[in-house]
Amino acid sequence: MEKFEPIVIAFCCHYCAYTAADLAGTMRLQYPYNVRIIRLPCTGKVDIRHLLEVFEKGADGAYVAGCLEGDCHFLKGNFRAKKRVALAKQILEDAGIGGERLEMYNMSAAMGPRFAEVAREMTEKIRKLGPSPIKKNAERKAHSAERKEEQTAEHITQKV
């Protein structure tokens, strides 16, 4: 079987998680390049639509990383995010995509090692879970569409 490489999106708040990601760099801690970071002023800015839409578009996993609880630069944005992540997880579960593909993490700006650890942890977890079902469906569709096109093309050639 071919090796599956998951696409993981990390929504990071500017003040803690993004800073921790930078620190992971300063400390030269290696983590998989499957994880790609979206910087936001606060995890309170993470829209539930973003969380769902990235899966719809083909992400295999996503997580939101904010400040430690009680440490939010904007007082309570990370609590808002926590609630939304919980809700989005439920929706993903109900939709058959799997709630465990989405997580919420909290870390401080000094936790570079934790950032790298979470990135590894999440990538491995999603790798084990395999490709997102949405993606599989989409691929199947794309594949069949392609086949159809090919057939049509053949058909045309034959005619000519």
Added chain:
Amino acid sequence: MEKERERQQEKIEKTGAVMIVGGGVGGMQAALDLANSGFKVYLVEESTAIGGRMAQLDKTFPTNDCSMCTISPKLVETGRHLNIQLMMDSEVMKVDGPAGNFTVTVRHKPRYIDISKCTGCSECAQVCPIITPGRFDEGMAQQRAAYKLYPQAVPNAYAIEKRGIPPCRDACPTGQRAQGYIALIREGRYEDAMRVIKEDNPFPGICGRICNHRCEDECNRNLVDQPLSIANLKRFVTDQVYKQPYIPPDPLPYQFGEKVAIIGAGPCGLTAAKDLRKVGYPVTIFEALPIAGGMLRVGVPDYRLPPLIVDREVREIIDLGIDLRLNTPVSNLDDIMKEGFKAVLIAVGAHEGRKLPIPGTDLPEVLINTQFLRDVSLLSLGMHKDPAGKEIRDPKADIQNRHVLVLGGGNVAIDCARTAVRLGAAKVDMACLESREKMPAHPDEVKEAEEEGITVYSSRSFKRILDKDRHVAGVEAVKVTFMEFDQDGRLNLETEEGSEHVLPCEVVIFAIGQRAGLAFIPESAGVGVTRMSTIAVNPNTFAATRPGVFAAGDVTTGTSFVVEAVASGHKSAASIHRYLRGEELEPVPLPELPVVKLTKEELQERVASGDVRVTPRVRIEPRPVSQRTSSFAEVSPGYTEEEAKAEAARCLACGICSECLCCYYKCGLGAIHHDMVETQEEVQVGSIILSPGYEVYNARLSQEYGLGRYPNVLNALQFERILSASGPTMGHVQRPSDSQLPRKIAFLQCVGSRDQDHPYCSAVCCMYATKEAIIAKEHEKEIQPTIFFIDIRAYGKGFDAYYERAKKEYGVRYVRCAISRVVEDPQTKNLWITYIDDAGEIKEEEFDLVVLSVGMVPSASTRELAKNVGIELDAYGFAKTDSLTPLATSRPGVYACGVFQGPKDIPETVAQASGAAAAASEILSEVRGTMVARKEYPEQKDVREEEPRIGVFVCRCGNNIGGVVNVPGVKDYAASLGNVVFADENLYTCSQDTQEKIKKAIEEHKLNRVIVASCSPRTHEPLFQETIREAGLNRYLFEMANIRDQCSWVHMHEKEEATSKARDLVRMAVANANLISPLEELTKGVIKRGLVIGGGLSGMTAALGLAEQGFEAVLVEKESELGGNLRHLKTTLDGKNIPKYLEELKAKVTKHPRIQVFSNAVITDFSGYVGNYKTNLMVGPRMFTREVEHGVTIVATGGEELNPKEYLYGEDQRVLTQLELEGFLHGDGKRVQELKEIVMIQCVGSRNEERPYCSRVCCAEAVKNALTIKSLNPRARVTILYRDMRMYSMLEEDYARARKAGVRFLRYEEERKPEVAQKDGKLEVTVYNPVLRENLSYHPDLLVLSAATIPADTAELASMLKVPRNADGFFLEAHMKLRPVDFASEGIYLCGVAHSPKMIDESLSQAAAAVSRACTILAKDQIQVGGVVSVVDPEKCAACLTCVRVCPYNVPVINKDGVAEIEAAMCHGCGICASECPGKAIKLQHFTDEQVMAKCDVIIEVLSEAFRGERV
């Protein structure tokens, strides 16, 4: 008097600038406040980065906030502020002049890296081979000599740490940077090591073998075990490098036309030739011999110095482009001068051997050292004629199978003897004048010679050579009893009478010294020659007596070591250069660093701490004798790689930086200057704030705790670093001895506090120990922390709750007991602690780790600072201040804050710092704004209608990005993306010249969007935003791709993946850039008036402060009279008269022209935003309504003493509160005299379920009143029943004073509170004594209750102002630590008891702090609002109130049109409302949903492509 001073003060021309000393959290706060309120700030910091202690902390109590998270934005803001000039690595030396116009002399220590050029790229540290224990991690992690204090350090620039010149370098005549190449050997970087050696010495292979290595004699390691084997290490480097084939260097260019002649191609001549050729002179060497290398080539036998080494090292010099003329003896100096040489260096060495003037030296078997060795060498090269053209007679013929005696005891004698052995002599002996111990030959050489069968006859003088048939038949010798050379080199000799004897031999080789052959210098040449037959030169310039003629090496000194020849070669070359350039011949001496002589004590400490391990040097066994005597193969095999690395690892790195220059060559910015020297500068300022902070107590001085001796005893700061995720163990709790998890951790309180030398409380240790215990437990549940304490001083806001949580939720065990000693179990390295438990029994307990809660002590440098500034210190070294002027030092115009003023925690430091800023600016208010720079920008281009034209700048960041990511590839890729019209790459995009390049590109290519792909927007976005703004673009038309911190650094080993990710990140940035738009920032006016709510001490002080700063103040008091609680107080603990102070303060407030007081007034309405508030008042007694417009609001509503509901208060007249007692004590003195017994009960109404907080002031209040009673009536018995005496900081002294005065302190337990009853008309107090474990009864005349301090009723006010209160009813500041007097809503501040219970001096500091914060708004004419804020689309808004509910700052309101409105001036830009709004009517500018999704789309698209590609 005072008026006189005031008048004088007015006459002084003031300077609108303030100097702040100390860049910790206090210094930064003061700097920002002042710079933001119109003053120029010079921030002087002695270390290489600002941030102070707080930057070192992991978490902060009582919120467990991440310290770095909270301090980091302050660091950046301070570092970038236009009006804060950082003076790093600097100290104040002197302060002259009056307050208002000081002249400060500042000393700048060399940093060796130019801050203005350094971009913090870290390449210098990456190549630096020196490892030292890092200061930031308290010695627990390693750091390089080129270092940045910590990752987030500001300024983001490296520094180089130098302690001095290592003794090895100092001992070497050529100044070899041995420490440097040794460190490079340890790292396996042999090419670099070779480069370092060659900085000072072109002959490493030679000196690595035959140098007398004085460096080793001076090595500090001598004090530990054995010196480093420096010579062998040097040889090892050459062995490694010369294994590689020789690549000739490129010939050097010429800079100058003057030709230089050098006579003699020995080590001195060659060194000088190389130096002069490098400077750019044409150089010709005249050499009499057929081969270059001088003595090295023809005087040192091959077994000691293989000829290949000499040839290679000589060739490397000649190949630089030097004209070498072999077989060219100079017969006359004048001939050379006639050839047009402008300077001549005579470096002919000393090649003429000598014989003794004794009979028999003319016999054919009498040979001379130099000729003998030279003949052997030349013959081995296949040369059969000597320089004079005479046929060489093979010495082998003379030697083979014969008995050889070498006369002489130096290295050359040994060389001759051992050469004779190898030529097949039947027997070889040596005889010399010196005793065995004083033989000049190296002991190792003598040893090896003896191993080879050579007999040494020492202490012999030679009478004659015996002649038998014109052949040598032995040497007649006598025994020497005494020998010494006097100062002039004359020999004093005493011999033993009758000791004549014959040393049998058939061949004699004289090896008693050499001298120069100076036949080519006739007297007429004008070059003076000494009596010792050397050329006379000036030892500093090497100039001979004839102009243009120089001489160096053995020809000037007589025979010496090769390293001396090299050194004189360097110096004479430098001198010749100066001569040819017409400069002064004597070099100007440069300031030099001291030589580092480590002390035995220091080294013992390093051994004890495990930093240095006792390990003798790695020995090299010479080849076995049988192998070596039969050939000229090298005797010593040299180090293997493994051995060399092990030996190199022993170096103590004495100098720290070794000046190996690796960083200098690596730095692409030319930022490194190893020759930087200290400079001084004079700065004019109006006032000075001192905030130099503290050191932690050096607990090694308290040996009983074992710090430094036992590896598992740490100080609290070390443990803090262990807890830190970015610390030495990455946040894993490990003990140093075995890296195992310590399950049982003991914290010992009051180490270096509350003792004889430090009779004060350090104020923070109880809480930080609690914090560290909690955090350790959070890291690892298994950890069982125990805190051994005397009193738990949890007196601050939220501290008691924190302490309770530690006990109840985290199970932290608290044991009340002082520990006298810690003992280590040598096997397990566990630690034994003996203590007395609750039951009074002596217990022994074993712990895995002990943490010492070390106190705060002023550092030696702060004492120096105080002396230089001219202010008084208290007995312990803290700044002297008093309770009513807590910020002023003894010198007018100089203020103190932070721990320098007395031990305190972070919020108090920050409040004091703001307060000091207010005090420092108050005297300068009329010159506000006179020295600040204002940036002028070109008009903004309107690009809204334009199509995006994006410019992308990809950064290499030296090697940081460029070494991993294919930067040109990324640039080309960027150029291929839609709307990208320009792409470029830079070595360092953040460097100053690149900013100009970017601006030019914006202009030339009409860019309207700019992307920089480099490091983190967190640190660099503001810089680039500034750049594009300077080019006329709106700041928000900028976007960054983080291809370093989040790409090249985290995928260091996967270059392809990193490159593809960098491309993706650029593509995301481009996708985003297409969607960004310019954001407008609106300006709003500021009403220069402050409203102060509350007319107590804090409120009055704040109002007066605002007025003195030049702003109007409106003071609102609900009661009819000003003064608040102060009206009930009579004195302070330090004896100040409060009623007098109050009257003066009231008078100042009420009479001030800029203050309007409304008493009997209540606030009925409050609206507006920062700079523009509107408040409605009802002012009694007739309830007029008033409307006040103001720019800022200060809440100082205070609190009051609780009316107790227990202990018969209100039922028995003899039961009073402390405030009532204070009134009583200052009333009728007679009644006080009648008192016999007074009992006080602490914590009445505090620290209970209803009010779980500590009221902070009651312990001090009780002590104060007790002391008053004792002073009025010494016979009265005063007993204070307490739970913990919270006499923090300097109050501890008063606590001691009370005990000394006879006040009795008796602890009661929370569960067994005292009981009070009336019995037979008497009061009876019964209390359980936990120490004696029995009940005690008292029958006091007065029972005094230390009642809680409760906040004023402010529920309504809080809801009007929309500012939060905590559960206890005190107002809640924006941030516990760093914004202690700010509310989260900008423009509203708080101070005094409204914040939490506090002492008078603390309220005064806080009130001043609130003024300072307020001034940052009031000083501005306008404020900028907008940018990254939320905006509402009224069309879509359904007024559902979601935004109103979710906003953490209560900003959104439903306006008169019935839709939500968000005031840009108040919005913090978090975006919570935008993501919660169900109708999507709100968007957060610059982070719109479209932008976020565009980036997500790119990620999914590119990764899908990439991963599909992988599967194919």
